[in-house]
Amino acid sequence: MRVVMKFGGTSVGSADAIRQVAAIVKESRQNHEVVVVVSAMNAPDLRTTDTLIAAAHAAAQGEGDATAHVAPRLLDLHMRAAAELAPPDACAALETEIRTMLDYLSDLSRSIAVLGELTPRALDLFSGLGERLNARLIAAALRAAGVPAEAIDATELIITDDRYGAASPIMDETTARSRKRLLPLLEAGVVPVVTGFIGATRTGVPTTLGRGGSDYSCSILGACLDANEVWFWKEVDGVLTANPKVVPEARSLRVLSYSEMAELAYYGANVLHPKTVLPLVQRNIPIRIRNTFNPSHPGTLIGEGRGDRTARAVTAIKEVSMITVGGPGMLGLAGVAARIFIAVARAKANILLISQASSEQSVCFAVPLAEAPAAVAELRKELENEFSAHDVEHIDVKDSVMIIAVVGSGMRGTPGIAGQVFGAMGEAKINVIAIAQGSTENNISLVVSAADGDEAVRAIHRSFAL
């Protein structure tokens, strides 16, 4: 079985963690072809990527030696880890490589200072450096652990357009290059350790993939290499049924469908953004979320299949405002929904939930608390004429609300789920302000007062014995 696996965050943030990574890869390699994708090393006291970006900005402010105090710390961070993970000669070779890269950094920094500006293109040269350092360190650690490994810059593999800071891959070229470069290594029993987050344009200029970039890199390579599975190693035992801070008995789910994962993406840091795994979903490649620090736990397997006929998880969005536009003339008023959402878009407010019950007397929707005032202002402007004609009579805003979402792809088509959700609310004496359940979504969303939110989550978790 061919597995592309990604390690990020604290999973690659210390020598201990990387030793763990090496053990996992070594173990996995016994049964599988393994490709590793890694993020930058983010130690608690030195977050590599943030540090690099800060240095780039300092350079643009004229600090030509912006990296002068950063470079030694980065060298030290990586070499201290190396010392624990690899033999001295390997460390020496690694140090030479890292010094070369840090010299380049210093060169970049000085150039930016001379020119006095930081372009998105120049920032991408900086911000992807952490991954390059870490890939080399981890490859050395793997070799020290007896695993043949080679660090590879994704600039060789992932070809993107030139939207610096948020580039998109060009899949056919990326596929060709990745297979040409990586398949021979896999055949030779070597584990490629590929930098996450970065790519390059056709002419070779480095780019970064934007938010969730390392996850995206891993998905791209998984798709290009026809992986049998793609594993994302995190710090938890998979996807949880609820936030354990709110629900102490929250537990990890064995399996999850792609669509359930997508529903959950909005909420927690530990889930994958649906767009970053699109290459895998399109090819129906199973995804596994596992715990670097508890590798014997099977984690959560995410795939096409349909889950149990019940709710699977319950989550919450806090700091939400509920806006309602209504009036006696809205019944049959052509295009008013469009105009409401045009106004909201103009205010650049994100729409978290919409609910218009069937009598057409009003439309209600939720936006983040901070974005509500602008949305309301734009609505008042847009609907001025309707106000004077009494077609629209009020725009109400409820500020202290929370959205609770109950997720489960199998609950769709299952009688009684909604009853159980709202029954739980009734028992807990929690008033439900608004409800939305879309027809293809595996999600019942309810709006409750902020004060009731945590208890609502617990009540649902309890009711479904999640």
Next chain:
Amino acid sequence: MRVVMKFGGTSVGSADAIRQVAAIVKESRQNHEVVVVVSAMNAPDLRTTDTLIAAAHAAAQGEGDATAHVAPRLLDLHMRAAAELAPPDACAALETEIRTMLDYLSDLSRSIAVLGELTPRALDLFSGLGERLNARLIAAALRAAGVPAEAIDATELIITDDRYGAASPIMDETTARSRKRLLPLLEAGVVPVVTGFIGATRTGVPTTLGRGGSDYSCSILGACLDANEVWFWKEVDGVLTANPKVVPEARSLRVLSYSEMAELAYYGANVLHPKTVLPLVQRNIPIRIRNTFNPSHPGTLIGEGRGDRTARAVTAIKEVSMITVGGPGMLGLAGVAARIFIAVARAKANILLISQASSEQSVCFAVPLAEAPAAVAELRKELENEFSAHDVEHIDVKDSVMIIAVVGSGMRGTPGIAGQVFGAMGEAKINVIAIAQGSTENNISLVVSAADGDEAVRAIHRSFAL
């Protein structure tokens, strides 16, 4: 107490019905000042207004004598009723009046035929004639029953703009004229019998008020005359808890709030469109819906007050399609909701319900079955680019669904109502496809398969013991 009351439909459709009307007015007059508003006489075998409109169209096709065979039938319809309701001399006077009006009709008809076209203005001259005939007949019936009464054309009272076929009242002038003309009659103990549906421009050209016109006439006069209550006499004992054809144990509601009535307006023929009663709601004038054929029943009283802390009624919209637009890139896609509803508006489709649950993966909404194909076509055009970018991946349509709405202004803020609604669905093993409950609405809407619809209505009615 001053009461403006309206009789329409079958309440004024036969001699027997009109005798009943006379009895009601006579009885009411003992304690109240009464103003009567009437529709045209629609007998089962001769629907006056439809007949008049058909004749107008025939005239425009060149039939100069389009009314030649219509006029005698209308005369006969009204005079046969008159013969049962009024003494011979009153009948003779009435016949003279009706003949004059029918001669005018024939004149109109011939003129339209000569000119060969039917303008909206000319159509309004035709279509309001039935009310004029009937007001005269009913006034005669009242007098025969010993009630002093006078037929009055609303062209004297209700001043409108000149949008023929759908005119709007100009309230200040209408108030002045109505009070000047009607208050002296009321003081003199005379019951004015006013034509519904029609008005006139400032220069005296007759107009019609469009859909629900007689109800609107009654509301306008109720508001202008500061009525204490406004009564709409229908063929049922008030507003029902459900459609009795679906739920045999459906019963009439004693009281209802304005907003509950507005929620119910969308569904059944027996409820008032919120815009037609806006003049009353704005002035907080109580509305009563009563049964002409069961006048001892108190009917339903509609006012400002808040109902019980429970559901009040359950209704259904049939022939509905559910459209869902979704894809992995919709999360965070700016303005996509606006663009979806712009496309729907362009397709001239009415939006019956919207639901977007909180994960932003999709937006779903319901439109009438017949309007779905155009809406989908416009959506495909609008979102073409998003499709190619895989931001949007599917537009699904579910054709055989029904919307069930549970209404009750007191259920808002009451824990457990939603639980009870969905609990009822669960017990009945009915799958809920989508849910929407807006924050100010007194309405939980659920979408279920068409096959489950009637049973869903019954289950809810049963559960709440409506």
Next chain:
Amino acid sequence: MRVVMKFGGTSVGSADAIRQVAAIVKESRQNHEVVVVVSAMNAPDLRTTDTLIAAAHAAAQGEGDATAHVAPRLLDLHMRAAAELAPPDACAALETEIRTMLDYLSDLSRSIAVLGELTPRALDLFSGLGERLNARLIAAALRAAGVPAEAIDATELIITDDRYGAASPIMDETTARSRKRLLPLLEAGVVPVVTGFIGATRTGVPTTLGRGGSDYSCSILGACLDANEVWFWKEVDGVLTANPKVVPEARSLRVLSYSEMAELAYYGANVLHPKTVLPLVQRNIPIRIRNTFNPSHPGTLIGEGRGDRTARAVTAIKEVSMITVGGPGMLGLAGVAARIFIAVARAKANILLISQASSEQSVCFAVPLAEAPAAVAELRKELENEFSAHDVEHIDVKDSVMIIAVVGSGMRGTPGIAGQVFGAMGEAKINVIAIAQGSTENNISLVVSAADGDEAVRAIHRSFAL
């Protein structure tokens, strides 16, 4: 030779004039096949078409007998002329026909009064009646003069769209119908006397062709019948070199090119609007403008050919404002010309002349005096930002100016013409405010102060010995 000839205005305004028409037709018929197109009879004391239109409006105001006093006068007008032109029996037949038509008019009038409104479609029924009466009268006069003739309503021949009041012909159907109806008459030696101005839709509803309608009718028939020439009989000896009220020695031109005629169309009543003769120009059919009251004069022949190498005529437009938009930043300002003319179009002002000399510092143009204020207001709005940026600094308006146009298709390509025009201005000490000569136009336009206008016309006329 086949000739379609049109008589309008005072040429058909009295018995004497019609006798003249009959003489002309009789004479022409000796050598040619002749089709006659006629306008309504406009006697000095009774302008038929205006009278009819006024009656229609009166009817809409409720005067059912609006035609009651008009009909006898129209009958009298036509019958008095008939008495002079035709024998008693023909007069009797004509009177019957005219009475029938006037009865229809009275019917129309009463119908409009009953309905109380006048639609464009109904107005067309009225306004084309004068042509119908006159065609019958003139046909009778021709027969009395020994010319076989038949009056024909153009509703049988000219098929149009349904833009009442300004309909456009559908040429292929019109050609088919005209040839089928008229060619047999011509073969039989009968002169068709066709009504100008009117046509009918495919379904037979009468229409009118709008401004210049009778000229247009004549052109349409000339084109449909492949006429060898089309003659327009007017009250002058052809197209004049200048307005004789300003220039006493103005004289008639022998020949003129189509494009010269088009240049002159803008100015005087005696020339044909280029769009009304487009059917002839497209088929290269020669046009002749002749004098009904001086038929021995050859008039002006208008055709494709190129005129002499000199100026041919000089004309003036009075009541003109000159607007200039300028500023230091206009040089190279993209799209400013477009935006200026967008603003002018929004103000619904007609542009009579544009001149922007080559340095791009300003654009100047002329509009009718009455339309200048709106144009200036729109310009100020449109160019607000350019004003603040000092790109545009002034919008000047000169109110008392006249445009003088010197026309001659042969003067293009002839050195010295412009010199002679402006030399004449110099000698007359007249200051030229602006100049425009477009590259394909046979026209030099100059703007002079209103006070200098007449003298400028005279000076040019003199200089070219026109």
Next chain:
Amino acid sequence: MRVVMKFGGTSVGSADAIRQVAAIVKESRQNHEVVVVVSAMNAPDLRTTDTLIAAAHAAAQGEGDATAHVAPRLLDLHMRAAAELAPPDACAALETEIRTMLDYLSDLSRSIAVLGELTPRALDLFSGLGERLNARLIAAALRAAGVPAEAIDATELIITDDRYGAASPIMDETTARSRKRLLPLLEAGVVPVVTGFIGATRTGVPTTLGRGGSDYSCSILGACLDANEVWFWKEVDGVLTANPKVVPEARSLRVLSYSEMAELAYYGANVLHPKTVLPLVQRNIPIRIRNTFNPSHPGTLIGEGRGDRTARAVTAIKEVSMITVGGPGMLGLAGVAARIFIAVARAKANILLISQASSEQSVCFAVPLAEAPAAVAELRKELENEFSAHDVEHIDVKDSVMIIAVVGSGMRGTPGIAGQVFGAMGEAKINVIAIAQGSTENNISLVVSAADGDEAVRAIHRSFAL
């Protein structure tokens, strides 16, 4: 008298020229307070600014030592001149300064190469360097000639927005800084030698002013310092009556009005763009154009006044196309002028001249030859419907034409000028294709065939004895 004077082009292009500059400044200083503005040194074999820009582009292509071979040549260019103009010790000091600046250049170059891209901001750092070098050289030359002088970077004086490459001055701050920095020097008898072309943002980032930048710098300083006159030293004796290559007897004009200068700006390299001198025109500060190499010649004085009552100069634009849009339906076609120029703007074609004579049959305008095909293509697209409706029938293009402009602010309002212009054309037997004279312009433009152009210029020059 306070004079701000600018030397550019070949006036500062060699040691000889700069010696001449020094002599002029020395002489001027006897009677005036003098501020000098200078361009970069453009020797025939080494155009400084172009060389710098080329080096910047080379650096972005990765040539880190792009300036390696450029710097010595620039050093040599300036130091060879210095050796002729200044004593050895001054040369040594200058060399140190220049070397520092060239080192910075090399630094910039290396930085751009490291980052691999050239932003507009970075380009401005390069492209303004020539002025900095030259200001220092010229200040040294002045001092050597006994004139106390100080080189000043305009980055200290002229504050601009941050549109790199085409920045606009912020006048109030520029005024404050310029006066604070320069007035004390003037009082102390020191001549400031200010760099043209460059400025800086409020935060001190260097910018350039775009096209005509050094002229603009000089105008800005003239305005900020309330100069009595502003002199532009060129290579000719002022503004000429015509191009001496075409008209051997062309001569320099003594005086010229601002508006005449603006009219001439379009044509020759030796005249000032009206926007660059706007600060002077707004303050009514006289401008003088003088000849560096013939300083005893008074040159041309440009001011508010009105010139003689005749033509002043005649110029030509070559490589022009004349486009004419016409058709029988254009008369009265609303908004067609706007749509024509919208199409032309969309094609990004510059409009050099417009002429629409008064009959509204066509609009004609001139654009540069190279831009005509795109304009015509856009016109065909825009007017497609009008073509099918035969309202517009032709779009003609005449490719080999020239525009001749006769300029003179006094000729406006003077009878006979136009006559003389076109009389001259007639005598020379030159056909005038189109004419435009706008109402406030001091300009008669005529379009003639390219073959006739030079002769037309000569004929007019001769006729007016310019």
